[in-house]
């Protein structure tokens with residue numbers, strides 16, 4: 001039988017096992033009789049004797065992250081250090097990506113309960129009209145954008161927003177005012193102090209971002225119950241002048257220092273996609289790791305949301321940040337600043353749920369909820385709830401003491 005017709009005959013037989021059975025023969029037997037080249041496929045099902053089942057209750061599954069000895073040993077591998085050199089930060093940052101994610105995940109699980117994700121709400125209490133020239137910002141008076149300046153919100157309205165944020169699962173409430181500095185704005189400041197005090201009384205961590213502060217203002221905010229102050233470094237010292245010209249890097253560091261000295265936690269991070277190079281991201285991480293008096297309690301990592309009318313948005317230099325760049329930055333931040341909250345901030349809407357999952361795996365442990373972050377869009381509350389359910393994440397519970405250590409990290413970090 002020609003090879004081709006043998007193959008065709010085999011195919012036909014395989015398609016009609018019923019015909020073979022009707023002859024009282026197996027398909028293999030019929031095939032063998034008709035085709036001396038036929039080699040049957042071996043497809044034997046054996047019945048295995050039942051393995052004896054041990055007579056005991058099933059052991060509950062314990063994640064390795066819950067093992068105290070593993071955690072202690074892993075913590076020792078990722079200590080909190082204030083003496084990072086830039087070359088060391090670069091060595092962490094340059095790891096092959098999957099190795100970096102694995103290490104950052106181990107560090108995260110050693111220092112934190114990695115299922116906990118803090119939800120924060122950011123409210124713009126005074127939008128637009130800022131005299132600074134930050135090249136990415138839609139709120140600067142120097143840029144023609146869609147943002148219309150508004151007056152400061154009334155205190156009651158802010159407190160009401162804070163209550164809604166708490167009911168939606170937020171444990172931190174951040175109030176942002178678009179100012180170069182708090183300066184001599186006496187009435188506005190009086191109202192802000194009242195907002196801080198009343199939001200604090202709602203049992204929320206209160207954070208504010210009001211531009212540059214002097215030591216006395218920082219002290220008054222602390223006395224009113226301010227928990228944290230946000231003042232981003234944005235990028236490296238070298239790249240900073242390409243983004244902002246109206247105040248210096250050292251101005252920013254001075255405000256951070258005033259905040260620290262008043263006993264307020266520091267929230268300071270950066271923005272990816274401004275046109276910076278990797279060395280600038282490394283430079284930013286190194287600055288944050290070297291802050292006088294210890295690491296910031298919180299580091300927001302933003303992906304630029306380019307806005308029409310801003311110099312960076314219009315220059316064509318703004319680069320869409322991809323998920324792997326975000327993940328690399330988050331993972332490096334997690335290892336270099338092990339007890340710091342790493343917050344997924346602006347630009348989260350650009351990333352799919354799968355991409356955000358990778359960011360949580362790399363050590364991010366906070367998000368901003370609500371459909372707006374100051375003036376940029378943010379995922380809807382429902383989609384975050386669904387994401388949390390899907391990934392088995394839980395909103396961080398409110399800290400009953402609202403007591404945080406500036407250097408030691410967030411109160412929820414494992415000791």
Ligand code: SF4
Pocket residue numbers: 130131132133134137138139140177178179180211
């Ligand atoms: S200081 Fe803040 S509000 Fe003002 S331009 Fe810069 S980023 Fe915008």
